[in-house]
Amino acid sequence: MVNPKLLSVATAVPRHRLLQADALAHARQIFEERVPAFARLAPVYVNAGVETRYLSVPLDWFARPRSWAEANRIYLEVAEDLLAEAAGRALEQAGLAASDVDTLVVVSSTGIATPSLDARLLRRLDFRDDVKRVPLFGLGCAGGVLGLGRAAQLAASGEGETVLLLVVELCSLTFRWSDTGKSNQVATAIFGDGAAAALLRGGEGGEGAAVSAWGEHAWPDSLDVMGWSVEEDGFGVIFSPRIPEIVRTGMRSEVDRFLARHGLSLSDIDLFACHPGGAKVADALEEAFDLPEGGLEHSRSVLRDYGNMSAATVFFVLERMKADGIGGRRVLVQALGPGFTAGFAVLEG
Numbered sequence: 001m002v003n004p005k006l007l008s009v010a011t012a013v014p015r016h017r018l019l020q021a022d023a024l025a026h027a028r029q030i031f032e033e034r035v036p037a038f039a040r041l042a043p044v045y046v047n048a049g050v051e052t053r054y055l056s057v058p059l060d061w062f063a064r065p066r067s068w069a070e071a072n073r074i075y076l077e078v079a080e081d082l083l084a085e086a087a088g089r090a091l092e093q094a095g096l097a098a099s100d101v102d103t104l105v106v107v108s109s110t111g112i113a114t115p116s117l118d119a120r121l122l123r124r125l126d127f128r129d130d131v132k133r134v135p136l137f138g139l140g141c142a143g144g145v146l147g148l149g150r151a152a153q154l155a156a157s158g159e160g161e162t163v164l165l166l167v168v169e170l171c172s173l174t175f176r177w178s179d180t181g182k183s184n185q186v187a188t189a190i191f192g193d194g195a196a197a198a199l200l201r202g203g204e205g206g207e208g209a210a211v212s213a214w215g216e217h218a219w220p221d222s223l224d225v226m227g228w229s230v231e232e233d234g235f236g237v238i239f240s241p242r243i244p245e246i247v248r249t250g251m252r253s254e255v256d257r258f259l260a261r262h263g264l265s266l267s268d269i270d271l272f273a274c275h276p277g278g279a280k281v282a283d284a285l286e287e288a289f290d291l292p293e294g295g296l297e298h299s300r301s302v303l304r305d306y307g308n309m310s311a312a313t314v315f316f317v318l319e320r321m322k323a324d325g326i327g328g329r330r331v332l333v334q335a336l337g338p339g340f341t342a343g344f345a346v347l348e349g
Contacts, residue, residue: 003210004155004163006347007096007199009319010089012082013054013306014170014193020050026059027188035180045189049279049300053192053307055172065177068234072173075111076120079168082195083117084124087166090197098125100162101199103132103154107147107167107311109140109228110174110235117168140226141275142216142337143167143311144196148345149214151200159203168195169310174228174235183239190278192307196315209326213262213346217254219246222340243277243336247284251342255289255334258344268330272296273321273347275314275335276303285334298324311335 024045032038056078083106091098104127106118113120116135121127134154139146144167151165171191176184200211219225225243229236252266259265272289276282276299286295294300302316309316314335321331326349333345 002156002203003212003348004152004200004202005208005210007201007208008090008093009315009322010086010093010197011312011316011319012085012089012195014056014078014082016055016058018053018055018059020045020048020052022059023053023189026062027185030063030177031180031185041182041185044186047279048189049276049282049303050190050307051304054194056170056193057172062175062177065233071234072111075170075173076113078170078193079108079111079113079117079195080120080124083121083166083168083197086195086197087121087125087164090164090199094199096162096199098127101127101131101164102161103134103163105134105136105147105151105154105163105165107136107139107143107165108169109138109143110169110171110310118166138338139311140337141277141308141310141313142335142339142341142343144275144314145333145335145343145345146216146337146341147311148198148211148333149216149343151198152211152214152345155200155202157202161202163200165198165200166195167312167315169193169312171308171310174237176231176233176236178233179236183237186239186278187237190308192309194306194309194312194316196312198315209331209347209349211345212348213258213264214344215258215261216341216343217258218339218341219250225340226336227338244280244284246340247281247336248287251285251288254342255332255344262346264346269332270329271321271326271331272299273314273317273331273333274299275317276300277308277336279303281336311337
């Protein structure tokens, strides 16, 4: 099998830019009187490793309770716009038209869309009416890497098969005014909105890094580690405090197994494109991979400038890495998500 090529990567964010200091001030207005422990929780905003983020709505939208229906209406509108923007950039970079795409893979877990987002995009971009569509929901923060693996597998299935992977997560719209729990404070301190697009092509020829391996690992008895609970006013965020410890103690062995299945070891990896999650998760990943403190430079800079955009985040990391030049080096792409699941991919620059 000839490894599919990653032809292009592009990203997009909504227009409402949020400074972390303003996020803390607004959270204090909303929660201080209703959350007795808010003063103890407030440092999470300072220590999150986030300086700026981008939101689908102005900050004052969050000042009062909103219904799930209202939030989802905004999700549909903004998600479609961002995906169209990111897709257009990725196609332009690769010198392709929408009509050249054989398969659309669309990843999102922060809203509900039926017809799915890919179907909605058919009227926005000039995709063929026989384009194959693969919507993926529920993969959370791991969705970008797992989606990359699915897209690579589909691209490898046919000579010249062109697959457009689209990822959009509007995490801010999952904010629940009524939720006074710690996980909601963490989410409010780190979540941002963004979208990404990646074009892959199977067969010989084409410029770009080869996607040479992909895989995943799900830890047993871990459904309570990360995910959504369905509440009256929307998705309730689930973040276990065990996540950094699971990464610290369990990630390395699973990466080693994944790489060994493809004849590689960690010493063969030159660059790490990791979904940072948050500052504590980035610390744990650096420890697991024997990297120096701050070694996940691109992951930390994306967290600083955009926050945690769930599945889309890893493509912002890849975009920055590509801009600096992969230059023949081997990249491990990694992310964690509900399940509790780790997704892996290897790029050969």
